[in-house]
Amino acid sequence: MTNIDIERIRNDFPVLHQLVNGHPLTYLDSGATSQNPISVLEAEQEYYEQRNAAVHRGAHTLAVEATEAFEAARETVAAFVGAETDEIVWTSNATEAINLLSYSFSNASLGLGGPAARRFSLGAGDEIVVTEMEHHANLIPWQQLALRTGATLRFIPVHDDGTLDLLAAADVVGPRTRLLAFTHGSNVTGTINPVAELVALARKVGALVVLDACQTVPHLPVDVKALDVDFAVFSGHKMLGPTGIGALYGKGELLGDMPPFLTGGSMITTVDMHTAEFLAPPQRFEAGTQRISQAIALAAAVDYLRETGMSRVEAWEAQLGQRLVAGLAEIPGVRLLGPGAGVERLGLAAVEVAGVHAHDVGQYLDDAGIAVRVGHHCAQPLHRRLGVTASTRASTYLYNTTDEVDLFLATLAEVAPFFGASAGTNTGVNR
Amino acid sequence: MSDLQSLYQTIILEHSKFRHGAVELAPLAEAVALGAVDGLRLAESHQINTTCGDEITLRVALSAASDELSEADSAVAELVWAGEGCSISQASASILTDTLLGLGTIEARALLENFREMLRSRGKIEPDEEILGDAAAFGGVSRYPARVKCAMLPWVAFEAALIEAESR
Numbered sequence: 187m188t189n190i191d192i193e194r195i196r197n198d199f200p201v202l203h204q205l206v207n208g209h210p211l212t213y214l215d216s217g218a219t220s221q222n223p224i225s226v227l228e229a230e231q232e233y234y235e236q237r238n239a240a241v242h243r244g245a246h247t248l249a250v251e252a253t254e255a256f257e258a259a260r261e262t263v264a265a266f267v268g269a270e271t272d273e274i275v276w277t278s279n280a281t282e283a284i285n286l287l288s289y290s291f292s293n294a295s296l297g298l299g300g301p302a303a304r305r306f307s308l309g310a311g312d313e314i315v316v317t318e319m320e321h322h323a324n325l326i327p328w329q330q331l332a333l334r335t336g337a338t339l340r341f342i343p344v345h346d347d348g349t350l351d352l353l354a355a356a357d358v359v360g361p362r363t364r365l366l367a368f369t370h371g372s373n374v375t376g377t378i379n380p381v382a383e384l385v386a387l388a389r390k391v392g393a394l395v396v397l398d399a400c401q402t403v404p405h406l407p408v409d410v411k412a413l414d415v416d417f418a419v420f421s422g423h424k425m426l427g428p429t430g431i432g433a434l435y436g437k438g439e440l441l442g443d444m445p446p447f448l449t450g451g452s453m454i455t456t457v458d459m460h461t462a463e464f465l466a467p468p469q470r471f472e473a474g475t476q477r478i479s480q481a482i483a484l485a486a487a488v489d490y491l492r493e494t495g496m497s498r499v500e501a502w503e504a505q506l507g508q509r510l511v512a513g514l515a516e517i518p519g520v521r522l523l524g525p526g527a528g529v530e531r532l533g534l535a536a537v538e539v540a541g542v543h544a545h546d547v548g549q550y551l552d553d554a555g556i557a558v559r560v561g562h563h564c565a566q567p568l569h570r571r572l573g574v575t576a577s578t579r580a581s582t583y584l585y586n587t588t589d590e591v592d593l594f595l596a597t598l599a600e601v602a603p604f605f606g607a608s609a610g611t612n613t614g615v616n617r
Numbered sequence: 618m619s620d621l622q623s624l625y626q627t628i629i630l631e632h633s634k635f636r637h638g639a640v641e642l643a644p645l646a647e648a649v650a651l652g653a654v655d656g657l658r659l660a661e662s663h664q665i666n667t668t669c670g671d672e673i674t675l676r677v678a679l680s681a682a683s684d685e686l687s688e689a690d691s692a693v694a695e696l697v698w699a700g701e702g703c704s705i706s707q708a709s710a711s712i713l714t715d716t717l718l719g720l721g722t723i724e725a726r727a728l729l730e731n732f733r734e735m736l737r738s739r740g741k742i743e744p745d746e747e748i749l750g751d752a753a754a755f756g757g758v759s760r761y762p763a764r765v766k767c768a769m770l771p772w773v774a775f776e777a778a779l780i781e782a783e784s785r
Contacts, residue, residue, distance in 0.1 A: 544669070545671075545703035549624065550621065553619075560669065561668060604625075605630065
């Protein structure tokens with residue numbers, strides 16, 4: 187793709203065409219949440235205008251149409267990541283998807299789900315392995331699972347450059363490991379982890395693999411079957427879709443043996459006053475009225491990405507990512523978190539500006555209409571490991587131009603002088 | 618003055634670097650024992666801004682009410698803090714130290730309320746320099762709702778430490 191293609195893409199995103207603090211908006215926070223093309227907004231509106239009804243219950247025409255659209259959305263999203271349709275469970279977001287697994291495993295540990303669910307049961311002596319670079323969403327649910335079951339949580343450390351210590355990984359993942367959960371791509375360093383190598387470690391000891399694919403499914407072609415992970419999670423709002431919808435992928439035979447987490451309506455076959463029989467996946471894990479409009483709108487987002495072509499999206503963002511890190515290396519006092527130029531990365535970069543707190547960096551950029559994320563990006567342990575409390579992250583998507591990256595770099599270069607040089611001089615203040 | 622300059626007034630940027638009252642805090646128990654010799658009541662409060670992880674521990678020592686002060690009004694005899702954060706929060710702690718140290722608790726509380734009201738006004742209340750002194754420089758912050766917490770962090774810590782010290 188070229189900047190000309192990007193201009194065409196940008197026309198599909200109404201929110202991008204506005205002034206912020208007197209400057210054209212430069213949106214570089216898609217790692218947190220992405221923007222929606224018109225087709226996604228229209229899909230959601232069309233659903234509410236034409237077909238709104240509860241799904242999987244009721245026999246009237248609207249209910250049938252809503253159910254068909256809802257299930258077609260599942261088929262679209264499943265195909266997008268290479269899964270069978272019934273292997274996609276709707277959740278509110280990736281966080282809920284990981285919690286679903288964590289509580290389902292808890293329930294299995296209590297004996298729920300019978301003998302078939304024993305493969306998910308954890309107890310004292312068992313180990314759950316994560317990495318030091320995880321988003322809190324792929325850390326805390328496992329901490330809590332360990333607390334509930336008596337299992338031990340261990341982690342694969344990262345190197346000074348933020349990449350995984352794979353030698354250590356081979357030690358940490360051992361015969362006691364029951365579960366290995368790790369991120370496909372880091373939301374802080376932009377590192378893409380070697381999935382095949384990690385899956386091989388888990389397979390050797392018979393551990394289940396959970397992949398946090400929040401930062402990869404939106405940005406590059408992902409095929410869960412080719413990656414051979416047992417579970418994967420991703421969020422709709424990071425891939426041009428609405429908030430409130432995410433997905434859990436699970437291998438069919440695994441989901442089939444898992445006891446439910448949330449229970450209630452729409453996930454049962456027969457119920458009496460003391461017991462209930464559950465539906466097969468994915469319905470078993472979708473209690474209550476579902477996020478129907480969001481699922482349909484997410485399918486519209488997937489259509490948009492497919493039509494654009496994920497390989498093209500990946501190539502464009504790789505270009506933006508390399509431009510970011512090359513430019514950052516030229517700015518004095520700016521430290522890039524994670525590997526530098528030339529190393530494969532996502533189209534994002536988090537930095538520390540010497541002597542200036544991330545909040546102040548973000549404020550300066552916002553004044554120029556540039557939206558970035560500041561703080562620990564829900565990855566406190568990784569920040570601590572890299573020796574910073576907070577950082578400033580620019581994250582790109584298919585609608586960002588090279589000019590926007592350059593504007594970010596030029597504005598970032600002004601930050602240290604503004605905060606350094608202003609002190610002690612007496613400009614602009616009446617006091 | 619640009620918006621950015623009204624937020625980051627020179628006095629704020631200066632205080633964020635030369636942080637008055639910032640020290641390495643000795644263990645609280647030691648400080649309490651030491652203060653007790655002089656009849657001081659010590660307490661501290663630790664506050665975290667969960668948005669960014671900024672934190673401050675602020676310690677207050679109250680003197681007993683003297684003749685010059687009414688029964689209910691002790692004075693802020695000592696004020697020190699340790700913390701990490703953005704320029705707004707650091708400057709706010711520094712200016713708080715300059716502003717409140719030596720005041721009676723009644724006056725300190727009134728000032729704190731005035732500061733809080735000004736910060737929550739979204740730019741509608743002009744800071745009163747007569748009352749607030751240098752703390753009036755945070756008037757620009759009130760137009761940035763996301764930054765109000767940064768400026769308030771040390772003041773919230775002061776408020777909590779004060780209540781704790783008074784109960785001793």
